[in-house]
Amino acid sequence: MSCKWLLVVVFGLISLKVSSQNMLLKGDYAEAVSLNVNQKYVFKNSAVGFGRKQEYYKKKKSNTSYLFEKERNTSWFSLTVPADGFLTFEIAPVSVEDDYDWMLFKEKTFNATESTIDYNHPIRTNNSRNDFSVSGKTGLKDGYTESFTSPGPGKSFSKPIEVQQGENYILVVDNIYPGGKGFTFTSKLQKILPSQIPPLVVSGIISDKRSMQPLRAAITVEDTSGKAVATAVSDSLSGKFSFKIPSGSNYTVAIDKQGYVLLNDFLPVKTVSQLQNYQLQKLQADAHIIFYNIRFLPNSAVIVNTSGSDLNRLLRFLEQEKDWKIQIIGHTNANVFTDERYLQRLSERRAWAIKNFLLNHGIASERMRCFGLGGKHPLYDNKKPEEAVRNLRVEIVLEK
Structure with missing residues (x-):
C-alpha cells in the first residue's frame, strides 16, 4: 500500500475527530494526519515515542543543528496546498512547559501512487529554545527571515514559504518532553504577505x-x-x-x-x-475630546489593557492644563435587545472607571464630573458593525 493512499485513508477515518478535538496522534509518516489549510485544529495530546518505525536519522557527520537529533515524541501531519500563495502556520502549546520543535518537508511524488520525502533536506525547520515570552508558540510567521532555525532564545518562528496549488507538505512536530498536554495548530494561505x-x-x-x-x-x-x-x-x-x-x-x-x-x-x-x-x-469651554481606544470588557466597567495610550494621553492633558475641569461621558452603542436604562447605567459606570483611574494618578476629584448617555447619541451608523463599534467611546467636555 502506498504512502499517498494511506494518507487519504487516515484523513477519512479521523476527519470527524478533528471537530471533537480529541485526536490520537501517531508517530509515523505513513499515518500522517491530513490537515486543511486555513483551519484551526486542537490536539489534546502529543505523540509519545517515534511510532512503529524510526524514520528519521541525522547523519553522524552533519553539523546542521537545525535538524532533529533523532525522532522523539513525534507527530506527523500532511498539508495539501489548495491554491498558490504564501503559507504560514502556528503551533501553540496548551502548556508553556512543553517545548515543540518541527521540520517541514516537501513531499516528492514519483507517480500517481508513490511518494517520499528526503529526511535530511527539509525546506523549513525550527529547533529553537522554548520562549515563554510568546507562550512557547512556534511556526512560520511573516516578518521572520531564517529558513532553518537553530537552538537559541528569541527565534521561535521561521519565514513563510511560497507554495503552489496541489503541492503536499509533511510536517513533523517534536515535543522534547513525553506526555505533552497537546497544542493547537492554525495555518493560513495568503496571496501576498503583509510585509510585501x-x-x-x-x-x-x-x-x-x-x-x-x-x-x-x-x-x-x-x-x-x-x-x-x-x-x-x-x-x-x-x-x-x-x-x-x-x-x-x-x-x-x-x-x-x-x-x-x-x-x-x-x-x-x-x-x-x-x-x-x-x-x-x-481650548475653550464646551469643547469635546473623543477617545475611541478606551475599551471595556463586555457588559462591564473594567478597562482593558489596550486602553493605556488614550488614558495616559488624557492624564497628560489634565496635568498640563491645570485650569480646566472636565465632564467624563460614557457612551455605548444602541442595542435594540438591551434595556436603555441598563445601557445608561453601564455607560455611567464606565465614566466613573475613568475618573477612578485619574484619581489614582493624582487628578483632583473636584475637577471631574461623570455622566452616562448609553447609546442615545451615536456618531456612526449602528446598522454597520464596522461603524457601530466606534460609538463605544469616552467623551470629554471641557469646563472652566
Missing part, C-alpha cells in the same frame, strides 16, 4: 482652526490594539508632516499640542499615498 505590501504614506498640514496658521504638533498613529505604529512632528513654519504606516489595518491618529484641544480621530486610509490635513481648536 508597500507602506502607506500619509502627509498633510496641521493648522489653527480659526486663523489657519501652521502649527507644530505631535502626531501618534495607533492600531486597534493601541500600539503606536508611527510618530511625527509637524513643521513649525509650514505645519507640514509625513509618516508611513503598514498597509492592511485600521488606525487612529492622535494630535497633541499644548493650549489646544486634543484631536483623536480614525485615519481613513484609501490609497497608497494620501493627503490628510488637520485643524486644531484652541
Whole structure:
C-alpha cells in the first residue's frame, strides 16, 4: 500500500475527530494526519515515542543543528496546498512547559501512487529554545527571515514559504518532553504577505482652526490594539508632516499640542499615498475630546489593557492644563435587545472607571464630573458593525 493512499485513508477515518478535538496522534509518516489549510485544529495530546518505525536519522557527520537529533515524541501531519500563495502556520502549546520543535518537508511524488520525502533536506525547520515570552508558540510567521532555525532564545518562528496549488507538505512536530498536554495548530494561505505590501504614506498640514496658521504638533498613529505604529512632528513654519504606516489595518491618529484641544480621530486610509490635513481648536469651554481606544470588557466597567495610550494621553492633558475641569461621558452603542436604562447605567459606570483611574494618578476629584448617555447619541451608523463599534467611546467636555 502506498504512502499517498494511506494518507487519504487516515484523513477519512479521523476527519470527524478533528471537530471533537480529541485526536490520537501517531508517530509515523505513513499515518500522517491530513490537515486543511486555513483551519484551526486542537490536539489534546502529543505523540509519545517515534511510532512503529524510526524514520528519521541525522547523519553522524552533519553539523546542521537545525535538524532533529533523532525522532522523539513525534507527530506527523500532511498539508495539501489548495491554491498558490504564501503559507504560514502556528503551533501553540496548551502548556508553556512543553517545548515543540518541527521540520517541514516537501513531499516528492514519483507517480500517481508513490511518494517520499528526503529526511535530511527539509525546506523549513525550527529547533529553537522554548520562549515563554510568546507562550512557547512556534511556526512560520511573516516578518521572520531564517529558513532553518537553530537552538537559541528569541527565534521561535521561521519565514513563510511560497507554495503552489496541489503541492503536499509533511510536517513533523517534536515535543522534547513525553506526555505533552497537546497544542493547537492554525495555518493560513495568503496571496501576498503583509510585509510585501508597500507602506502607506500619509502627509498633510496641521493648522489653527480659526486663523489657519501652521502649527507644530505631535502626531501618534495607533492600531486597534493601541500600539503606536508611527510618530511625527509637524513643521513649525509650514505645519507640514509625513509618516508611513503598514498597509492592511485600521488606525487612529492622535494630535497633541499644548493650549489646544486634543484631536483623536480614525485615519481613513484609501490609497497608497494620501493627503490628510488637520485643524486644531484652541481650548475653550464646551469643547469635546473623543477617545475611541478606551475599551471595556463586555457588559462591564473594567478597562482593558489596550486602553493605556488614550488614558495616559488624557492624564497628560489634565496635568498640563491645570485650569480646566472636565465632564467624563460614557457612551455605548444602541442595542435594540438591551434595556436603555441598563445601557445608561453601564455607560455611567464606565465614566466613573475613568475618573477612578485619574484619581489614582493624582487628578483632583473636584475637577471631574461623570455622566452616562448609553447609546442615545451615536456618531456612526449602528446598522454597520464596522461603524457601530466606534460609538463605544469616552467623551470629554471641557469646563472652566
